[in-house]
Amino acid sequence: MRHEDLTLHTDKYQINMMYAHWKNGTQNKKCVCEAFYRKNPFGNGYAVFAGLERIAYYLQNLNFSEEDINYLREQEEQYEEGFLEELRNFRFTGNLASVKEGTIVFPKEPLIRVEARIFEAHLIETALLNFMNYQTLIATKAARVKQVAPEDYLMEFGTRRAQEADAAIWGARAAYIAGFDATSNLLAGKYFGIPTKGTHAHSWVQSFASEEDAFRKFAEALPDQSTLLVDTYDSMKSGLPNAIKIGLELKDKGKTLKGIRLDSGDLAYLSIQARKMLDEAGLNDTVIVASNDLDEDVISELKGQGAMITSWGVGTQLITAADQPALGGVYKLVARENNGEYVPTIKVSGNVEKVTTPGFKTVYRIVNEDTGKAEADYIAMEDEKLPEKDIYLFDPVETYKDKTIHRFQAQELLQPVFKDGELIYDLPTVHEIKTYYNGQIKMFWPEHMRKLNPQTYFVDLSKKVWSTKMELLKQAAKN
Numbered sequence: 001m002r003h004e005d006l007t008l009h010t011d012k013y014q015i016n017m018m019y020a021h022w023k024n025g026t027q028n029k030k031c032v033c034e035a036f037y038r039k040n041p042f043g044n045g046y047a048v049f050a051g052l053e054r055i056a057y058y059l060q061n062l063n064f065s066e067e068d069i070n071y072l073r074e075q076e077e078q079y080e081e082g083f084l085e086e087l088r089n090f091r092f093t094g095n096l097a098s099v100k101e102g103t104i105v106f107p108k109e110p111l112i113r114v115e116a117r118i119f120e121a122h123l124i125e126t127a128l129l130n131f132m133n134y135q136t137l138i139a140t141k142a143a144r145v146k147q148v149a150p151e152d153y154l155m156e157f158g159t160r161r162a163q164e165a166d167a168a169i170w171g172a173r174a175a176y177i178a179g180f181d182a183t184s185n186l187l188a189g190k191y192f193g194i195p196t197k198g199t200h201a202h203s204w205v206q207s208f209a210s211e212e213d214a215f216r217k218f219a220e221a222l223p224d225q226s227t228l229l230v231d232t233y234d235s236m237k238s239g240l241p242n243a244i245k246i247g248l249e250l251k252d253k254g255k256t257l258k259g260i261r262l263d264s265g266d267l268a269y270l271s272i273q274a275r276k277m278l279d280e281a282g283l284n285d286t287v288i289v290a291s292n293d294l295d296e297d298v299i300s301e302l303k304g305q306g307a308m309i310t311s312w313g314v315g316t317q318l319i320t321a322a323d324q325p326a327l328g329g330v331y332k333l334v335a336r337e338n339n340g341e342y343v344p345t346i347k348v349s350g351n352v353e354k355v356t357t358p359g360f361k362t363v364y365r366i367v368n369e370d371t372g373k374a375e376a377d378y379i380a381m382e383d384e385k386l387p388e389k390d391i392y393l394f395d396p397v398e399t400y401k402d403k404t405i406h407r408f409q410a411q412e413l414l415q416p417v418f419k420d421g422e423l424i425y426d427l428p429t430v431h432e433i434k435t436y437y438n439g440q441i442k443m444f445w446p447e448h449m450r451k452l453n454p455q456t457y458f459v460d461l462s463k464k465v466w467s468t469k470m471e472l473l474k475q476a477a478k479n
């Protein structure tokens with residue numbers, strides 16, 4: 001993973017633009033690009049940023065091999081040898097700043113900022129968005145699941161249904177960051193140090209002449225670690241009675257049946273019955289695990305019905321983000337070098353949502369010192385100085401909606417990650433990211449965090465950014 005060569009993992013138009021810049025002699029001009037998304041996924045009030053670790057590895061390994069060069073020569077006979085020679089020496093030499101993984105983020109604020117030669121800034125757009133969009137999406141979905149089962153044990157079970165191996169592995173990591181406790185994927189566990197968990201499949205039961213024998217043999221192999229899947233034949237009539245029998249046998253030997261897993265039928269009803277039966281048999285420590293196409297809505301519904309489930313295996317719906325399979329993150333050029341200075345650039349659109357915010361910017365989280373809560377995110381020019389107190393915030397569209405926060409802390413969200421092509425950021429472990437994420441969610445008022453119809457959190461522009469945008473919009477209207 002750390003040494004993966006993904007240099008050609010880009011759209012052909014990036015290489016075409018690089019070629020055209022090279023022909024034009026403008027390939028070394030610098031520019032600033034920002035990655036952001038426009039709309040929260042799943043009707044959520046926020047997203048959980050993820051993807052930076054893979055982006056860092058990707059940038060460190062950028063390098064066109066001889067094989068890549070030969071392939072490009074074959075793909076486009078118009079590419080001149082001089083251009084291919086230039087690619088041979090290609091490295092990422094730019095600066096990159098990013099919000100940390102696990103940060104709660106909002107639409108239209110810069111999440112990653114790239115300052116690089118235009119040649120480099122083009123190449124990396126596709127992969128950056130690919131990593132950020134998927135991992136942020138899955139982390140956000142995981143956060144929603146965690147929100148409805150904050151005290152329970154959450155296991156990520158999605159690998160078999162994920163959109164291929166990368167999605168399974170990086171998705172397991174994203175899920176762990178934002179609330180899951182374990183994954184069933186051992187490779188993800190090995191790469192990132194995520195705890196791994198597993199029960200057994202129906203095939204284990206089917207491979208024996210009787211369910212009882214299957215349960216007994218499994219429990220003998222993994223005493224204290226066995227969670228028995230009770231629905232191969234009939235959960236109530238055979239699975240549970242057999243599991244209880246084995247649980248009592250284990251108890252006699254001083255061992256504990258760890259759990260039973262329900263995987264079909266009415267999970268609320270079955271879990272309530274199962275809890276009663278287990279408790280009556282004295283197996284109070286045996287937990288009830290559920291799986292079967294679960295997501296945050298089903299889990300919340302089951303809890304509402306009084307389900308006695310404390311451990312959840314969540315696969316397909318999480319790893320494929322089934323109700324919204326893509327985060328529409330974009331990467332836009334916001335400033336270009338002209339005579340040694342950056343000139344802000346804008347992308348105008350008939351759709352007001354798609355008009356970009358120009359300039360070499362940064363973003364601060366304005367935390368009210370009196371409440372300790374985040375009040376708004378504030379996008380300012382990178383070289384702007386923020387007031388020490390009394391920061392004036394206004395809605396960039398309905399500008400009459402405003403407020404002043406008197407005592408605040410401004411936390412800069414974009415952190416330096418690459419400087420002149422060097423990775424200068426210590427990549428945190430997934431455990432550190434998880435701890436950071438847990439701190440993040442406490443910084444927001446519950447109305448922004450609820451999963452249904454949350455209140456919009458403010459992402460505001462400084463006066464300078466706002467007036468630069470208005471000025472460029474006026475100029476564009478004249479053209």
Ligand SMILES: Nc1ncnc2c1ncn2[C@@H]1O[C@H](COP(=O)(O)OP(=O)(O)OP(=O)(O)O)[C@@H](O)[C@H]1O
Pocket residue numbers: 263264265266267268269291292293294298301302305
């Ligand atoms: N009490 C409940 N309330 C709401 N949804 C539930 C309840 N119990 C189960 N579900 C969910 O209903 C969905 C469909 O379950 P369904 O009963 O069709 O599956 P099944 O036929 O029992 O299982 P399978 O098709 O895997 O054999 C699943 O997503 C499941 O998690």
Ligand SMILES: O=P(O)(O)OC[C@H]1O[C@H](OP(=O)(O)OP(=O)(O)O)[C@H](O)[C@@H]1O
Pocket residue numbers: 157158160161201202263291292293294313314315316317
């Ligand atoms: O439902 P998910 O959230 O994706 O969780 C993972 C599912 O994978 C396994 O099923 P299996 O592959 O045996 O298929 P099944 O649907 O027939 O149980 C397991 O028993 C879960 O039901």
Ligand SMILES: O=C(O)c1cccnc1
Pocket residue numbers: 157158184197198199200291313315
């Ligand atoms: O361990 C399990 O029970 C498991 C793992 C992956 C998918 N389904 C179930």
